[in-house]
Each structure stands twice: as structure tokens, then as C-alpha cells.
Amino acid sequence: MTTEHGTDDFPPGDVLDIELTDTPAGGGGAARAVRVVIDGTVRRQIVEFALTNTGRELGGVLLGAVSRDGEPVVQITAMIPARHTAAGSASVTFTHETWQDILAIKDRAFAKLKIVGWFHTHPGFGIFLSRFDLHIHENFFNLDWQVAYVVDPLAHTEGFFRWENGTVQKTLDFSVAGELPDEPVPGPIPAPAPLPARQAFDWHYLAFAGLLGAVVYLHFFRPPKIAEAPPVKPATEQAAVIPPPEPETMPAPAPGSESARWPVYIVQPNDSLWTISERCYGDGALYHIITAANRLSSDQIVTGMRLRIPGGALPPEGATGEWHAR
Numbered sequence: 001m002t003t004e005h006g007t008d009d010f011p012p013g014d015v016l017d018i019e020l021t022d023t024p025a026g027g028g029g030a031a032r033a034v035r036v037v038i039d040g041t042v043r044r045q046i047v048e049f050a051l052t053n054t055g056r057e058l059g060g061v062l063l064g065a066v067s068r069d070g071e072p073v074v075q076i077t078a079m080i081p082a083r084h085t086a087a088g089s090a091s092v093t094f095t096h097e098t099w100q101d102i103l104a105i106k107d108r109a110f111a112k113l114k115i116v117g118w119f120h121t122h123p124g125f126g127i128f129l130s131r132f133d134l135h136i137h138e139n140f141f142n143l144d145w146q147v148a149y150v151v152d153p154l155a156h157t158e159g160f161f162r163w164e165n166g167t168v169q170k171t172l173d174f175s176v177a178g179e180l181p182d183e184p185v186p187g188p189i190p191a192p193a194p195l196p197a198r199q200a201f202d203w204h205y206l207a208f209a210g211l212l213g214a215v216v217y218l219h220f221f222r223p224p225k226i227a228e229a230p231p232v233k234p235a236t237e238q239a240a241v242i243p244p245p246e247p248e249t250m251p252a253p254a255p256g257s258e259s260a261r262w263p264v265y266i267v268q269p270n271d272s273l274w275t276i277s278e279r280c281y282g283d284g285a286l287y288h289i290i291t292a293a294n295r296l297s298s299d300q301i302v303t304g305m306r307l308r309i310p311g312g313a314l315p316p317e318g319a320t321g322e323w324h325a326r
Contacts, residue, residue, distance in 0.1 A: 033164040034066070034145045036174035038076040043158075043176055045288045049081050050121040050153035052285075057092040059085065059120035061102055063113040066145045074116050074145050075177075078292065080105050081285065091132060092120055105281075108311025109289050117147035126152055127159035129168065137161065137168055262293070267305040280309045 042062075050058060063078040084097035106115070118141055122128070127150045129137065137148050148161040148168070160174050265276060273291060274284035281289070291299070293310045301307070 032072055033162055033169075033171070033173075034072040034074045034147070036074050036076070036147055036160050036162065036171070037177050038062075038149075038174065039078075040176045040178045041292060042076055042079050046079055046119055046149070046151060047153065049079075049285075050123070050151050054121075054123040054153055057121050057123070058082070059092045059094065059118065061106075061115050062117040062119055062147070062149060063106065063110050064116045065114060066116060072145060074147055076116060076149075078110050078113060079119065080110070083283070083285075105286070105289075105311075109293075110310075116145065117141055117149065119149035119151065122150055122152045124152065124154045126155065127157050127170070129161055129170075134168060262308045262310050265307045265309050267301050267303055267307065269303050271301065271303075273299055273301060276307065276309075 046060075049060070052058070058081070060079055060081040062076045063080065064074060064076040067073045067075065080102050082092070082094055082098050083101050084095055086093040086095060106113070118136070120133070129148060129150070133148065133150075137146075141148065142163075144163045146163070149158070150161070151158045159170055159172070161168050161170050163169075164171075265280070267276070273287040273296075277287035277290060278284040287299075289310055290296075290307055293308050
């Protein structure tokens with residue numbers, strides 16, 4: 001992974017919580033190695049993002065908090081995918097526009113979180129840091145608590161890299177918080193094994209015998225018809241008596257909290273999380289921000305549901321959807 005860098009391509013270090021140096025610092029070198037805890041929802045979001053394009057590398061930043069009480073711990077609670085990148089099959093470049101976009105989303109939706117590291121994909125290449133990846137981590141994510149997360153969406157493998165005694169080392173010492181059971185990734189369905197010759201013969205024989213028995217029964221032993229079955233109501237009449245699903249109740253925000261000031265969008269017919277994200281953020285791929293903010297267990301939404309939009313901008317006059325500032 002490579003990146004464009006220089007004084008014009010990156011904001012000051014105190015904005016990104018990174019040090020822009022040419023010397024691998026490791027945040028002091030001798031600091032204790034951190035333990036990594038990643039939220040299960042964020043882990044799933046990164047895997048889903050990695051599967052959107054397995055023909056090239058994708059990347060982004062990791063957001064969260066750092067705890068230094070006792071054992072140092074990095075808690076990853078959000079991610080921002082990198083857009084406007086120049087990417088190939090084995091590299092991805094974070095451009096000036098990429099960082100501008102990341103910082104804008106962070107200020108809008110994750111103002112209180114730190115950038116605790118970065119992630120990128122190695123589709124089909126395995127889990128490692130190339131010399132370009134090491135250059136990025138050593139020069140732009142070199143605080144002792146910043147980590148790198150690598151995902152291979154084709155091999156279904158993952159791994160973290162962290163600072164240990166001034167060098168970048170791979171670690172298996174990470175855990176997933178609130179992890180849901182992993183859904184199997186769709187793959188090729190193996191062809192069924194052919195039946196032995198005897199079983200195939202028995203199956204056809206039994207099927208023929210059953211068909212012959214049904215014909216004999218219907219012709220000779222079928223009882224007379226007693227009464228006509230009552231007519232079935234048309235589908236439209238049946239559907240009319242089925243009450244519509246109740247919209248989910250959005251959890252109330254804590255009084256005075258930042259989420260209490262987020263706009264509220266009321267879901268309209270034919271809406272989806274993707275189209276709502278396009279109206280709010282200008283990009284449907286950021287729908288996971290709405291999913292996380294509203295603690296949705298799935299992507300299913302119903303008309304009338306009220307959704308909080310972290311940092312979302314009001315749509316133009318006359319746009320579909322009803323907005324309320326809170």
C-alpha cells in the first residue's frame with residue numbers, strides 16, 4: 001500500500017493523532033504493546049466493504065479510544081472507508097482528496113473518537129505488511145497505540161499489526177466485542193456425488209411403483225366427491241385484513257448528548273438505507289453509519305421508522321423524506 005504525502009497532502013499531526021516524521025518512532029519504542037479489541041459490527045462492516053471489490057486493494061481508517069489504565073487497550077468502535085483512492089491489484093494510494101473526505105466524515109459523525117489505526121485488504125495475497133505498508137505505518141501511524149488491520153476477503157483471513165519495542169509486529173492477541181455468529185460467505189456449491197448404480201435403480205423403481213399405485217387408486221377406489229371446496233378470497237381481499245408491520249421504536253438519546261442534536265429522518269415508502277445515505281451523506285456506501293447510530297440489527301427498515309442521521313445534512317427543498325431537527 002502506498003500513499004501520497006507531503007506538507008500539502010496531510011493535515012497537522014494533532015488533527016489526525018499521527019506523527020508525520022521520516023523516522024520510525026513507534027511512539028517511544030519501549031512502551032508496552034497494546035491489546036486490540038474490535039467491535040463485531042465494525043469487523044463485519046470491513047469484511048463487507050472488502051467484498052465490494054476483490055480485484056484491487058481497498059483501505060480506510062479505524063476509529064475508537066485508547067485506555068492506559070493497567071494493560072493498554074485500543075478499542076475500535078468505528079471505521080471510515082477510504083474513497084477517491086488510486087488503487088491497483090496490489091496497492092492503494094491515499095490521495096489528498098481521500099484525507100479531506102475522511103476528516104470531513106470524522107468531524108461530522110465521529111468527532112469524539114481518535115484515529116487509532118488503518119486497514120486495507122490483500123485479496124488473495126494473505127496477511128502481511130509489504131515494504132510500502134510498513135512505510136505508511138512507520139511514518140503516519142507511528143504512535144505506540146496505533147495499529148494496522150489487514151483482511152484477505154478471498155482466503156477469509158485477517159490479522160492485526162502493532163508496535164512492540166519500536167518495531168511493527170503481527171499479533172493474534174485481539175478480541176471481538178459483541179461478536180455475532182459469522183454468516184458463511186457464499187461460495188461455489190459442490191456438485192452432488194453420483195448415486196451408486198443399485199441406489200439409482202431402486203429410486204427409479206420406487207418412483208414408478210408409487211406412480212402406478214396412484215393411477216390404480218384414482219381409477220378404481222377414489223371415493224365420490226362430497227362437496228365443493230369453499231371459494232378462496234382474492235389475494236387483494238386477504239391482504240386488506242393483514243395489519244401493516246409496526247415501525248421500530250428508535251431508542252431515546254440521553255438528554256444533552258451529542259446524538260440528541262442529530263437530525264431525524266422518517267422512512268418513506270420505497271426507501272432503503274442506501275438511498276437515505278445518498279441523500280444525507282452523498283454516498284450510499286456510508287449507510288453503515290446510520291445502521292450503527294440506530295443500533296439496527298439488520299438492513300430491513302419499514303415505512304414510518306425514525307432514524308437518527310449523525311452529522312447528516314438536510315436534503316434540498318422538496319426531497320423525499322421528512323426531517324426533524326432535535
